[in-house]
Amino acid sequence: MGFLDIKNVTKSYGAVEVLHRVDISVQEGEFLVLVGPSGCGKSTLLNMIAGLEGISSGTISIDERVMNGVHPSKRNIAMVFQSYALYPNMTVGQNMTFGLEMHGVPKPEREAALKDVAKLLQIENLLDRKPGQLSGGQRQRVAMGRALVRQPDVFLFDEPLSNLDAKLRVDMRTEIKKLHDKLKTTIVYVTHDQIEAMTLSTRIAVMYQGYVQQLGTPKEIYDTPANVYVATFMGSPAMNVLPVRVVMRDGVPHAAVRAQDGAEQYLRFSQSNLAAWDGREILLGVRPEAITDPDGADRNSANIVPLSNRIGVTEPAGADTFVTMELGGRDVIARMRADANVVSGQDFTFAVNMEKAVAFDPASEERIAP
Structure with a gap:
């Protein structure tokens, strides 16, 4: 009480x-x-x-x-x-x-x-x-x-x-x-x-x-x-939420996402319980600060995954630079360091911290707990 x-x-x-x-x-x-x-x-x-x-x-x-x-x-x-x-x-x-x-x-x-x-x-x-x-x-x-x-x-x-x-x-x-x-x-x-x-x-x-x-x-x-x-x-900018397909690779669940050029790329999940969703669509949630340049990635994370995509809009914001790109047919925001070398229209290799990724059931929109 x-x-x-x-x-x-x-x-x-x-x-x-x-x-x-x-x-x-x-x-x-x-x-x-x-x-x-x-x-x-x-x-x-x-x-x-x-x-x-x-x-x-x-x-x-x-x-x-x-x-x-x-x-x-x-x-x-x-x-x-x-x-x-x-x-x-x-x-x-x-x-x-x-x-x-x-x-x-x-x-x-x-x-x-x-x-x-x-x-x-x-x-x-x-x-x-x-x-x-x-x-x-x-x-x-x-x-x-x-x-x-x-x-x-x-x-x-x-x-x-x-x-x-x-x-x-x-x-x-x-x-x-x-x-x-x-x-x-x-x-x-x-x-x-x-x-x-x-x-x-x-x-x-x-x-x-x-x-x-x-x-x-x-x-x-x-x-x-x-x-x-x-x-x-909760969060500013808000968490990125996009539809992805769960694919098992080497016994580990991955998120299959399409970059702007249509190529499918695979982001390895940290939570193993998503194996039950193999072949099905879920919603992937990633905070902007979990998508950055390789040098700015969290060095304590054991699951930093590269993602190649084209840079859309860049927005310098003092201590940060926000980068918008298209992923899975949706605009996705990445939060970079102020001095990150990013230019609109260029191809870039992003670093995604999948330890911070969250999975949601697309029907109920509830989090799929580990």
Whole structure:
């Protein structure tokens, strides 16, 4: 049993079920990120944890106490909204301690909590200002501070960085990570940004169409995606997924793929269980960084396979160069070193790290486990 337990939870609006049998157990001090596209149900689930939405079936418990039907004010949770939701007529200090005041916390305790949190967030010099006098990043710190002073059981973040510009978003992401490392608080964080999910979380729940597609650590989600949806949603650029035929050569399964010139080439799999798929088509998933030039290949891998093909588009991107080529009738992206000698239109021998390859069933789009 976890500190926050979500057991077989569903949510319906009339006859339409929008969340389907969600089971997630969050340990105390864990940072869980709910990630997925708009409309996948992640914010609905967060609001159910907060008590802002009712539960159609199942149970949500915090510290072994069932929260079904419990008013939000009685749940000892704190929520940080996308819109900050600060009172414009109050100072920063008043905004941060208003909740404590409403709960009858004595003034000396409120002031002590405000002083500690303001120091932690480095906003001591902003306490007498109004929200309208603050930048977006400062307002976000105040919204976080208002949650922190209450010392709740669970912090809920609803896309808190989506209103910030790109650089500030990165900076605030780092601050939230530092804060969690220091306080070891239990956090449930909603975002549509898979980079935020990967960098902040201890575990990720990838959601789509009201279902949890996969629950796992960032490494598990990235390296062993449960299905094609997770594989292509998590990662930038996304995992390459292309149809291949399994061919047995010398007793070892290989992926038969067609290069741009039509020639069939064979990529040796590392997982032996694919022998059962001999002669059948599967979907091969390979991350862009697992396709590179021979000098840039992972020297720790025991299964680097050469692949000859024509270079399509090259895209210099500072630390990396992205190369697009046609493989199996689809565009495939390779991630090269910045100084890789690649030229559009030229033939090139790529190095494919097949230890990082993932196989999917083309019918169900589920991963074929080793």
